[in-house]
Amino acid sequence: MQTFFQYNWMVREEWYRWCEELSEEELLQTRTGGVGCILHTLFHIVDVEWSWIRLIQGKPDFVGSFDDYKSLNQVRKLDSEFRSEVENFVSNWDDGMENRLFYDTLPDGRIVTDTWGEVIRHVIAHEIHHIGQLSIWAREVGKKPISANFIGRGLISHSNK
Amino acid sequence: MQTFFQYNWMVREEWYRWCEELSEEELLQTRTGGVGCILHTLFHIVDVEWSWIRLIQGKPDFVGSFDDYKSLNQVRKLDSEFRSEVENFVSNWDDGMENRLFYDTLPDGRIVTDTWGEVIRHVIAHEIHHIGQLSIWAREVGKKPISANFIGRGLISHSNK
16 A cells, blocks of 8 residues: 555656746646646545545544645645645554445535545545646646556565566 | 445446546547546446456456457447456355465466455556546646545445434
8 A cells, every 4th residue: 555655756846847847838838637737636535645645534624725726836735735644644554444434424414434445545546646647747748647557666675677 | 345346336437427428539549548538437347347356267368458348338348248247256256255366377377366355456456546547637738537435336335324
C-alpha cells in the first residue's frame, strides 16, 4: 500500500517539474474534462489525499478553494505543508486498519460506511486517474507527459537490480 | 492487491457498456494522447494486463495487433478469453510472491530486474492511468465518463454497510 503512495508522490513531483516549463496561462487554461485545468488537477489531488486521511481520523478536512492557490508555487507549498501528516499516516499503516469503519455523511444527508481500506485505495486510484488526464492535456500543449510506469522507479528494493 | 484488480475489472466492464452507445467511428477516431483512440485503449489495457502476468511466469505473451480487434465485441471477447487465467493468478497471489524476481529483456537488449510486486502494481496503475485518459475523451464526445471512485462499489465487505 505504502509503495503506491511513494509512486504517486514521485510522479507528482515530476509533474510539478514538468509544469515549470509551462506558462501560468497554460497551467490555468480551461480544458475539456476532469476538473478543467492542469494546475487545478494537481491542487485537487493534494486536497483530496489530505482531506480523506484527515476525515477517516475524525479530523476536520481542508476547506480551501483553488481560487487561493492559482500558482504552481502555491500548490507545491500546500502539498509540502500537508505531506508530513500524510506520510506519517501512510508509514504507520498496517493490515489491522483495513477494516476500520468510516461513516461518511454525504451532501444529501445520507450516511454511508466505508472501510479505511476502501478509502486508502480510493485515494491511490484517485491520483492515478487524474494524472492520466494530465497526460492527455500534455499532448494537447505539445509536450511529452511524465511516464506513468511503476516499474523502473526503484520503488521496491531487490538485491541484484 | 486483489481488490485493485476487481476495481479495474468492474470499471472496465462499465466502460465497455458505455462504449455500446458510441458509433464504431467514435470508438476508432484518432484522438490526442495515449494510444490514440478509445477502443485501442481498452485493447491495450487487456493486452498489457495479460502479457505481464504471462511474462513473469515465463509464459509467452500476447503478440496480437489492434488491427485484428477493431470492434468492441472483439475486444470484449479477447478480454474474456484472457480473464480466467488472470483471475486465477490474482486470486492465488500472496505476500510471498512480492519479492520474486523477473528478468526483463528490453528492446535494446539490456536486462533489468523487477520484482513481481512491482510488476503487479505496474499493471494496476497502468489501467487506472489509461482509464483517466478515457475520461477526458468521454467529455470530448459530449458524454459523462464512468466514475473512477473506488469507494461505494462494495469492493471490501463490512458488516454494517
